[in-house]
Amino acid sequence: MSRQIALIVDDEPDIRELLEITLGRMKLDTRCARNLKEAREWLAREPFDLCLTDMRLPDGTGVELVHYIQQRHPQTPVAMITAYGSLDTAINALKAGAFDFLTKPVDLTRLRELVGTALRLRTADHDQPVDSRLxxxxxxxxxxxxxxxxxxxxxxxxxxxxxxxxxxxxxxxxxxxxxxxxxxxxxxxxxxxxxxxxxxxxxxxxxxxxxxxxxxxxxxxxxxxxxxxxxxxxxxxxxxxxxxxxxxxxxxxxxxxxxxxxxxxxxxxxxxxxxxxxxxxxxxxxxxxxxxxxxxxxxxxxxPLRERREDIAVLADAMLMRLAEGSGQAPARLHPDALEKLKSYRFPGNVRELENMLERAYTLCERDEIRASDLRLTDAINSGGDSGPTSLAHIDNLEDHLEAIERDLILQALEETRWNRTAAAQRLGLTFRSMRYRLKKLGLE
Structure with a gap:
């Protein structure tokens, strides 16, 4: 198996030697360059698994080298070496695409950690499945x-x-x-x-x-x-x-x-x-x-979900499949009228709200089919403020309607705070006593 190769770019002989010795002990081969010109020549000759570059070089800056490698050798991680206290410089390097940075004097433990992480990056699996909610x-x-x-x-x-x-x-x-x-x-x-x-x-x-x-x-x-x-x-x-x-x-x-x-x-x-x-x-x-x-x-x-409404169908299918697997029952399907209802809703709670909505509808639906009525969305809420004043004609019972809104807001706050009732109460602007009363009233204790 061929050894991995690192490119070291620094005009100071002592720094180059220190980096060469340390990386050599980590079983890496090294190539050294004193300036941008030599670095580009090395990069044209062979591929590198890692590049360590000083920020200040005789014929340019390390950021210029970061840009160059990003454009021509994007699989090569670049770490910047900066003067101690030059945080702004390090941040600019990261924004340019540097993998990480080190400060002088170089801490060898930190250097070894950085090199190890960079080499793992070369072998990281970038084709892992994306979470279904993405x-x-x-x-x-x-x-x-x-x-x-x-x-x-x-x-x-x-x-x-x-x-x-x-x-x-x-x-x-x-x-x-x-x-x-x-x-x-x-x-x-x-x-x-x-x-x-x-x-x-x-x-x-x-x-x-x-x-x-x-x-x-x-x-x-x-x-x-x-x-x-x-x-x-x-x-x-x-x-x-x-x-x-x-x-x-x-x-x-x-x-x-x-x-x-x-x-x-x-x-x-x-x-x-x-x-x-x-x-x-x-x-x-x-x-x-x-x-x-x-x-x-x-x-x-x-x-937000309302900026990608065309994803709602595939998201809903994945969520319903997951619900079915969790319950051991057959998966439900969305009736076209339910899908249209979802696509016209503004989803203030975004993907989490869609998930909660489908979980509730899955429990209520009959014959494994979710219809618009199972979503329990009134047109008043559904308009999301886009269609003029709220129409009371679509609200059958004001108390039930307000209670449903209150329940959804409290559940959202609880989920966002990992069910910490004190933190959820603060988020909603409630006292803990008031929160406890509402949880009891809504059967959420």
């Missing part, structure tokens, strides 16, 4: 899947924007599963569901005896995700003091457990999401601008 052949979904494949090849932080229920966590999982960290943990955390007083312990862990109730050492989310991906869902809900600590952990690639004296080095890729407008949260000074720029190196928008 199905669809509409232009927005084809574009999204193409972007996911690109994002999986990078270690850059990605901010996933989109409405509630549109599939942001599914996109994050797909980025993880198609990338070099696929065999390592994917750790999702809903930032709005953790009580603020426990947040530091949850993220960074704690030492035994560090506070009342700390009866043993506990690993935090960063340590649990080490080598893999940490997905910060609803990141806009982080309180400002925690935002400062999170920023430091991301920048230093290390965390200090509560009550601990020493920092623990962690290697995690950060993906984040929120249904809120994060830029607006920054403007309103509820979210730190420096953390925003650190998380939002690359932004990926997930389209």
């Amino acid at each position: 199905l669809g052949e509409s232009p927005p979904m084809r574009a999204l899947r193409k972007q996911i494949s690109k994002l999986a090849r990078s270690q850059a932080p990605v901010y996933i924007s989109g409405e509630s229920g549109s599939g942001k966590e599914l996109v994050a999982r797909q980025i993880h599963e198609l990338g070099p960290r696929a065999e390592r943990p994917f750790v999702p955390v809903n930032c709005g569901a953790i009580p603020s007083e426990l947040m530091e312990s949850e993220f960074f862990g704690h030492k035994k005896g560090s506070f009342t109730g700390a009866i043993e050492d506990k690993q935090g989310l960063f340590q649990a995700a080490n080598g893999g991906t940490l997905f910060l869902d609803e990141v806009a809900d982080l309180p400002l003091p925690m935002q400062v600590k999170l920023l430091r952990a991301i920048q230093e690639k290390a965390v200090r457990p509560v009550g601990g004296q020493q920092e623990v080095v962690v290697d995690v890729r950060i993906l984040s999401a929120t249904h809120k407008d994060l830029a607006a949260e920054v403007t309103a000074e509820r979210f730190r601008q420096d953390l925003y720029y650190r998380l939002n190196v690359i932004e990926q928008r997930v389209p």
Whole structure:
């Protein structure tokens, strides 16, 4: 089996020698270039499994080399070496398509981790099946899947924007599963569901005896995700003091457990999401601008379901098949009138709402056929505000109608907070007592 080859591009002989020795011990062959011209010559001669390049070169910049390799050798991961503290430079490199970055002086442990991840990227399976909730052949979904494949090849932080229920966590999982960290943990955390007083312990862990109730050492989310991906869902809900600590952990690639004296080095890729407008949260000074720029190196928008109505039929079929497999019964089919009803609905809750709607209809339908009436959609809701004033003629019972809306909103809030009733109440602007009363009234306890 032929050895893997790395291209090292740096005009400093000491750095080249250090990288050559380290990569040689990892059983890699190396080729060295002192500038952009020599790097291009090497790339024309043979294929490379990895490229490490300095940011400043005598005849140009490392970013220029990133662009060159992206265009001509897109399967070759490029890592940038930058001066310590040049975070803006590193972020620009990631935006240009660099796989990852290192800072000088080069930490050899971090270098070995980066090289290992880059080489796993070369063998990662990019043809894995897409989650059924990311199905669809509409232009927005084809574009999204193409972007996911690109994002999986990078270690850059990605901010996933989109409405509630549109599939942001599914996109994050797909980025993880198609990338070099696929065999390592994917750790999702809903930032709005953790009580603020426990947040530091949850993220960074704690030492035994560090506070009342700390009866043993506990690993935090960063340590649990080490080598893999940490997905910060609803990141806009982080309180400002925690935002400062999170920023430091991301920048230093290390965390200090509560009550601990020493920092623990962690290697995690950060993906984040929120249904809120994060830029607006920054403007309103509820979210730190420096953390925003650190998380939002690359932004990926997930389209709402109403922008891809042509995908509803294939999504519904996949969901009904999954429901049938789960219940051990025959799959139901959508009657054409039900499909038309779904296609004209605005879906404020997006794919998650479609899934809940079909699950309810599957339970209610007769003869394994879902008709429009089984969807329990009134034309008043169905219009979604597009067809002028709401018509009361289509509402048989106002109390039942309002109760159904209340139930759907509460269920959505509970699902988004992983059934944390306190967090769901906060999201809905309710007191916990009021939330408890509504759950009991609606039979949702």
